[in-house]
Amino acid sequence: MNLDLTPEHETFAAEARAWLAENVPAQRLPSMDSAEGFVAHRQWEATLAEGRWSVVSWPEQFGGRDAGLVEWVLFEEEYYRAGAPTRVAQNGISLLAPILFDHGTESQRERYLADMANGTTIWAQAWSEPGAGSDLAAIRSTARRDEGRQGWVLNGQKIWSSRAVWADRGFGLFRSDPEAQRHRGLTYFLFPLDAEGITVRPIAQLDGETGFAEIFFDDVFVPDDDVLGAPGDGWRVAMSTAGNERGLSLRAPGRFLAAAERLRSLWVREGANDPALDDAVVDAWIGAEAYRLFTWNTVARALDGADLGAEGSMNKLFWSELDVSIHETGLSLLGARAESRSTAAVDGGRWVDDYLFALAGPIYAGTNEIQRNIVAERILGLPRGERRERS
């Protein structure tokens, strides 16, 4: 049981730290969910890729460093500590890429990975539908076989597609066998968002951004080349993604350590006179530390080959609640001025922005209610009971 880094790991972290110190933009970029911000964030992905820091855990041939899990976590810590921008390529890198590595064809990997790594192609997920949110197996959008053109014709509607307003390509599940029920008969497709028959409608969020979109499919043709995995096997393929999204990959501890440190700094500057808030700051710090150490323990077990399975659900419950409480405490420290999101406000108004963002945490990537079901049933082994089916 130790927390010692090898000299190689220390060198890796130091190299990342130095590069980030040199390259992270001094000014916060505009929100990536705005037209201007999207461009700026895409440019940042290119910069990252030039330094070969965009996909450290990928093989070198696709722009990575073949880095192991420990290095990846170290990089994430350094990344957020440096205050580096949010990753606009995130959905592609963490949701789609693992699937391409596991289930994609050689040709698909060649076509898509390098451009994903350098920001040339930004990917949007197209999972949910109206009526199929957390219950993904209720998907009704269809894929109709077109033998003549050697491909499929997509119809239907997807929703809550992050980044889709400005992204280049999408990926998602469609019902390719109309006879099959629930999670059978689904197929995983890749498609350009400017394909004929696709309409993307932005959805404004509570925080004023337009991170979400609806995507309407009206006879959209996708060639066989862009089916990921076998036709009909989409559920199994997608579920490894869902595990990923909820698991280690989306939320390395760096983000929360950085937020807890911003909170500490704010408290030292603003909160020293209100001792009633001390405990909340301390608890946020404890939470971030717990998350950091939990992650290192998970990394060690993953390296030992443990099947982490449903543990991602614990992870998601913990970080989503920690994130809300860090930002609620931050706003409390700001007192009467907390309400302002003006750039002239404390820390450029980001406490409000980040609070509103945090509020979405318990909802997306599987609501926390679903996560608690998973923990109760798969980890604690409590009986399933009356619910008929669940992802």
Add this chain to the structure above:
Amino acid sequence: MNLDLTPEHETFAAEARAWLAENVPAQRLPSMDSAEGFVAHRQWEATLAEGRWSVVSWPEQFGGRDAGLVEWVLFEEEYYRAGAPTRVAQNGISLLAPILFDHGTESQRERYLADMANGTTIWAQAWSEPGAGSDLAAIRSTARRDEGRQGWVLNGQKIWSSRAVWADRGFGLFRSDPEAQRHRGLTYFLFPLDAEGITVRPIAQLDGETGFAEIFFDDVFVPDDDVLGAPGDGWRVAMSTAGNERGLSLRAPGRFLAAAERLRSLWVREGANDPALDDAVVDAWIGAEAYRLFTWNTVARALDGADLGAEGSMNKLFWSELDVSIHETGLSLLGARAESRSTAAVDGGRWVDDYLFALAGPIYAGTNEIQRNIVAERILGLPRGERRERS
């Protein structure tokens, strides 16, 4: 909308206050769930009755004052503010007496009420059974008709019977129609706890007291005179009690106002140097105030003839959680010394005793889970779902 007392009410409260100041024992009595304490508490009931304060809301002929709801709440506030002893006659007075008034025969009222009011007869409830806790309709203890003796023969087992170890008589539900299901075919019986065939087994509690008992019935004969309400109608009769137990009657705000005031006093003496606990003390005070005002609002609506129905469930949720949090905060204020329940400890060690007592609050009189179901379904009108049946 006002909180003004009439001169009559003020006179009533002043009279109660003066009598209590004169008569409340200076020393806390030993726990009523000990042999010695039970005797002392029974004696206190007699003293209360002599002053005609034991059952203020009852008709004068049975030892009461015909007091209205406002006076009753005022009396309860004065009672707890004076630090007067816990009521060992509570279960009879608040659970059984309302039923006797509504469903009893003239003869039953004559036989039982006066002695209940002066502590001569202490009553214990016999509701739950192993396997029928919060789910009372699962009762399996039986009542067999004995036409020859003009009565019934009880068999079975009851549990969680408070005070039964030293009490004189019991009341409870038995299945008189073996064919009937769930809440049909139950009958409400009254019986002496020293009847032939009854065995009472004390159950020690977490806090070291023996407030609970099991009662075993082995061919216990009960004459028709001691059936309360019609045979087979026991569920309907008992449910008015359950509403009572959960509702206004068991938990007038006095108890929580007194506990919040003890907490405030402790905090002024012990906690001034730990500002992190200020908020918890303040929140306890806010909670007690909210409970007081909520009660006055309920009283006003009850006097207007409103059907309060499921509101008792909100009440129970609120006071049971408030009680735990008041006592957790009290223990926090005591710091490292909190652990001691010695009479030499702060406030005679009662913070530990009262904390352990408070822990039972979310469990008894219908668990808080059941109360939340009731609030969700009966007050908010959410769908019942698949639960098959509920009290």
Add this chain to the structure above:
Amino acid sequence: MRFVPTDEHEALGEAIDEIIAGCGGVDVPRGWANGDTASGRRLWSQLADLGLTGLRVSEDDGGMGGTPQDMVVAFERLGYHAAPGPYIESVAFLPHVVPSDIRAQIAQGVIATTSAAPHAPWAVDAQISDLIYAVGDSWWAEATVGSEEESLSALRRLVVVDPGERTSSDSAAIAFAHDEASLAAAAYLVGAGERLLDEAVSYAGVREQFGRPIGEYQSLKHQLADVRVALSFARPLVHGAAVTLSDHTGPRAVSAAKVAAGVAARRAARTALQVHGAIGYTAEHHLGLWVTQVPALDTAWGTPATHRARIARALRAE
């Protein structure tokens, strides 16, 4: 002792509900959030005709001479409908501070706003107000509009104002005005919480997941039950503080009401968001109007920390 709203209170609440429905209901705050304040201004004018803006102005000054109880009944309805505009400033705060001619204008429906540092550092919605003030501990002044800041709430514009010439004023009256404004905010929060709960309960009854309405799932049920309890116990504190506002225990009662209303409304907001899922997080759904207004008003007119500290001082001195 009759601690329950009177028939007159019920009638006042219903009149407000009807007027708001007539002006478009939820379209009023929705329009305001998108910069279209026309229906909001029409609503203001109709509520002024009802007497709302003069509720706390004496009859001599052309107002209704209403009580704090009337005021909380009204603000609970405003919160329920997320009525936009500087009602707290015009109706609950300024009448206790400004001279009678201005009070009379407010009663007639002139829209007034003010800053009142430290608890209300901006003059909210000054860009649509006719009269703009700044108030200090013991003075008030006409003020000019400075820079504008975006609020956490879609319904509030935060305007920095510069006070002009200061007029001395009774600091006790200003303190009372702060208390009444805090209480108005508390009542608004309770109303907002009730609306959030209503929205969540309706949605839970129709939205299905895994083949069943989500309102059948015990976890959401229990979360909603907890919201019901929190609101039901916050409301009597608000009404009780209205009854005792002028007593020496008034300030602590106001603080208790503001804290409890904020806790309950925040819980309602979090739960309603959780019940709605992603749809509730969109700007298109009206839920967000309340979800963002609640934390803004919980912060304004005395943060929870400020009010808890005031109660602590009172309890320690007892």
Add this chain to the structure above:
Amino acid sequence: MRFVPTDEHEALGEAIDEIIAGCGGVDVPRGWANGDTASGRRLWSQLADLGLTGLRVSEDDGGMGGTPQDMVVAFERLGYHAAPGPYIESVAFLPHVVPSDIRAQIAQGVIATTSAAPHAPWAVDAQISDLIYAVGDSWWAEATVGSEEESLSALRRLVVVDPGERTSSDSAAIAFAHDEASLAAAAYLVGAGERLLDEAVSYAGVREQFGRPIGEYQSLKHQLADVRVALSFARPLVHGAAVTLSDHTGPRAVSAAKVAAGVAARRAARTALQVHGAIGYTAEHHLGLWVTQVPALDTAWGTPATHRARIARALRAE
């Protein structure tokens, strides 16, 4: 970087489990609670033979020369089984304070206890201890037994002791002893929480209400899931603090571990009680051993308030 218990740690934990099972398992603390300490003393002696009481005594002094990591692994098992007796005092605290001859006796299985004001004002279980001490900021002393007080926990006797002649001692060593004792308490709490969760999960699978196992009800499921999460995130803090105990960040890491372990274990206790209902509230059911031991240990060796305040000071100074 390999932040996971080693095979040796697993083996140590299993050995402790086996010894406790051999001594009667839950009958050991149950007997202790009823004043019958025989099996508890037998357990102590067998754990001493295993090396537990000398875990933190150097090999030169006849101990095992184990690490803080070994210590937390052991205390987690002790907590899981509610092992009674002054283990924290003998194993985690005193070896850093007393001279080597006494350390050697402890390693051999002599039962020692101590007060260590202000965080441990009583010498727990002095009535069954062979060696009794009192420790101050910079001194230690043999002590005589005074009055005895009943504890919130059925497993602890609180004994007031009078220190005899004082011997000066290194205050840094005593501070370190306090940290290690706090960490031992944290590990014990995590173990106790795990047991409470196991008990609750088992009971929820068999107990039926309204015709279904209560473990099917989503509300209890979610409460239990929250306990699982709280414990799973408290445990790495305990193990992490063991790794960094001697670093300059050691004290704050210990405090974080103690706070988080206490929160998680208290949540486990409340939930387990709620799942069990009235049966869990009886002295006859063994659940109460953990339900009362948890708040007692959360309070001992630094209350949550004490530890949070220490973290706050460290964070402010950073």
